[in-house]
Amino acid sequence: MAANEHHGLGGMIPGEIPIPHGPHGDNDDRDDFPLDQDERRVFSHVTRPDDSYTPEGVYWADLPFVQRVKFVSAVDRQAAREELSTIWSMMKKDPLSPISWYFRHAVIPGAGLGLEGYVLFSIGNLASLFAAAWPECWGSKAKVCDANWIAAVTYLEIIGIMIGQVIVGVIGDWIGRRWGLIQDAIIMFIGLLMLTASWGLTLQGWVICYAWSLFFYSVGVGGEYPITATSSLESAVTAGKLSTKEDRLHRGRRVTMAFLMQGWGQFFNQVILIVLLAIFNSGRGGPPYSKEAAQFTFRLSFAFPAIGTLWLVYYRTWKMPNASKQLAEAKSRTSVTGYDVTALKSCFTNFGGRLLATAGTWFCNDVFFYGNKLFQGQFIKVISDNPNSLMTAWSWSLVNIVVSLAGYYAASFLIDNKLYGRKWMQQIGFFMCFLMFVIPAFRYEYYSSPAGIHSFQAMFFLSSFFNQFGPNSVTFLVAGEVFPTPIRATAHGFSACLGKAGALLASILYNYIDIQTRFYVVPWFGLAGMFLTWLFLPDTTGLDLKEQERRWRYIREGRADEYHGVAVHPQHLSLWERIRGASKSYDPQLDWKQKVDDMRAEWEAIQAARGPKETEDNHDHHDSEFSPEIHAFFKRSSPAVRSQGVLSEKIVTDEGSSE
Known part of the structure; x- marks a missing residue:
């Protein structure tokens, strides 16, 4: 199936994707925690950054050519403005600081x-x-x-x-x-x-x-x-x-x-x-x-x-x-x-x-x-x-x-x-x-x-x-x-x-x-x-190296066909790899679910390593790998943590604090 058949411009966007059923697709009681508007925003920021995805969640390489040119040009102009602004700020403090940089x-x-x-x-x-x-x-x-x-x-x-x-x-x-x-x-x-x-x-x-x-x-x-x-x-x-x-x-x-x-x-x-x-x-x-x-x-x-x-x-x-x-x-x-x-x-x-x-x-x-x-x-x-x-x-x-x-x-x-x-x-x-x-x-x-x-x-x-x-x-x-x-x-x-x-x-x-x-x-x-x-030769221009490493972990685990992210997007594969069918597994919808699941599994591994007592004593601590909002969402939706009585029913995510 072609990339746009998986996703297309009118396909499901991040806000429409529910949290999947556990880190390995198993069915557990986390189904009670669908993504609300704020949580959609939090996960979109991490999994679909605005320099690579449109506000609708479409990857830049999935856009039609004219829209792709507009999107890429807009991102590059914004990045150039930010860099020039940074250089100007550096020069105001120290005219020679760009040279030292x-x-x-x-x-x-x-x-x-x-x-x-x-x-x-x-x-x-x-x-x-x-x-x-x-x-x-x-x-x-x-x-x-x-x-x-x-x-x-x-x-x-x-x-x-x-x-x-x-x-x-x-x-x-x-x-x-x-x-x-x-x-x-x-x-x-x-x-x-x-x-x-x-x-x-x-x-x-x-x-x-x-x-x-x-x-x-x-x-x-x-x-x-x-x-x-x-x-x-x-x-x-x-x-x-x-x-x-x-x-x-x-x-x-x-x-x-x-x-x-x-x-x-x-x-x-x-x-x-x-x-x-x-x-x-x-x-x-x-x-x-x-x-x-x-x-x-x-x-x-x-x-x-x-x-x-x-x-x-x-x-x-x-x-x-x-x-x-x-x-x-x-x-x-x-x-x-x-x-x-x-x-x-x-x-x-x-x-x-x-x-x-x-x-x-x-x-x-x-x-x-x-x-x-x-x-x-x-x-x-x-x-x-x-x-x-x-x-x-x-x-x-x-x-x-x-x-x-x-x-x-x-x-x-x-x-x-x-x-x-x-x-x-x-x-x-x-x-x-x-x-x-x-x-x-x-x-x-x-x-x-x-x-x-x-x-x-x-x-x-x-x-x-x-x-x-x-x-x-x-x-x-x-x-x-x-x-x-x-x-x-x-x-x-x-x-x-x-x-x-x-x-x-x-x-x-x-x-x-x-x-x-x-x-x-x-x-x-x-x-x-x-x-x-x-x-x-594949074209890695614009491809996040972290995404390539993520695909590599799937390959090492013998689950190469289960990876659905942009590292197997036709844009980032060679003609030889596409002929061999490497791009067939590309699916933005499944990839969204996998990313959240992968993050959840990593977060839960950290909590399990701490143990119940340490988790309770540090329930307001947020790991550097996760934003306070994501940390709070995983606490709310994790049955292992909720069973410890660490959190009450409501999580206030804006400040990353619990009530």
Whole structure:
């Protein structure tokens, strides 16, 4: 049955739904307590918030298109007004307070990724500097150093990242997010010290030391992907048992704002390298480059982030005590103390298509992300008067980073928009990257000539923008978001690892084919990523993560078909899941009853744990998970509590007090 056949616009609304017969559908004497007007309002506020439901109780995705656009636009405008009002109030008290807020909520959560972006982006830049300063070792005609070890620098970097992504993903779900965060920071700090001090009695020895130092550092970098994504998703806003408006409206933005620190890391690395080289190379940007200038430039470029990483070790150790809170709560509900192997098996059974989507699209994206470098060297040769100058290449790279940052920020502002959101953003991003590569592939000679070079350059920048305003940002978010809490870091780490396999494929493949052939090969990964997104990726835009966790509990209990909530709404399922019938159980009326029943069962469990005497002594106490009104309603309607004589017949719910 279709969603609207269950519910429709003229279907039963919250106020018309009676309280169901017990937590498991059993018939008891609670039938005497139908929902009155005030109680309907109380439960509607909790189970059908006004940012996702109309006043009539219709979920936004059940609305006809025109009404959906109006509703979503109205909610977004209201949220924007509230945010602007809050910012203005903050500025009146302290003009710099919005900056400190941004630092706490975006810079600090994404600091690890920022440092990662700084260092890994530096590796490619430094390779060009090494080739200019030590051509006998790093150049194309090197005689002193083994070419395999020079290539191994890149390979070991990617392999280290892949290992870190898998291992720390498992550790994050096994030991906890906090330990993963601390461990990553320590590994990256030690790795930076190793890179800064890397040395050898010969150039070949130095290359080997440098390569293994980078490998060690990269293990920590790899761990940053799953651990930063999951900890950002499970931050204090969503750590409580009740859902929040902030989580539903801005969860994607919060994670993406942390992720875009990777772009800022690249930006600061490029600026610092330009400044250092200008200082130590006698103020010249062009060749020749002295060995002393190269030494000071690369060692100081690693020493600066080491200071920031040491601070990150301190902050994560002493200032993030609750990073594992939501994971601990999820494990306590299923009495799991170590790694949740059962959850992992259930993930493959129930969410295998999602894993294919997150891992497969990340793989396709990393081929593109690496392939973006194909453009730059070609148009620099044509457009620049001094193409052999590192300053020229680095300056153009800096421009490209700024364009990429614009893409990051555009993604963060639109990724939560219900009319666009994650899935459309990723599909359009893949398609635009496909176009930007396939067009020059079949007219390469024209676009790499002076006549077409500016068009070539424009496509280069557009591919950078849409890569960030598309798959690069979305893959990072959804690889953790579409999976349940107990295996979220593992699934994210696996997806990221397979993604890096795409970068490894590109780095190896590009050594054996010429530039035009690379342009023939790369575009089709864009179409493949677009297809995987369309078929296998669910759209979690606007979906409350608490609702997804609720569905997961039904799956764990073997009652998947009994779940009727919005987590199985066709809007939030992939085409593959809909074909397999996952959306058939969606029923807003039954879901309303289940939500109230689930809340009642939880409330009664708390009361039973206290015992009759404690319940009586604290009958005016209201648990933090429940509003006073809901607390009072459950007291009135619970036969177990009423039989204790705690309450008289009348409950005054407005103030949450009893008479």
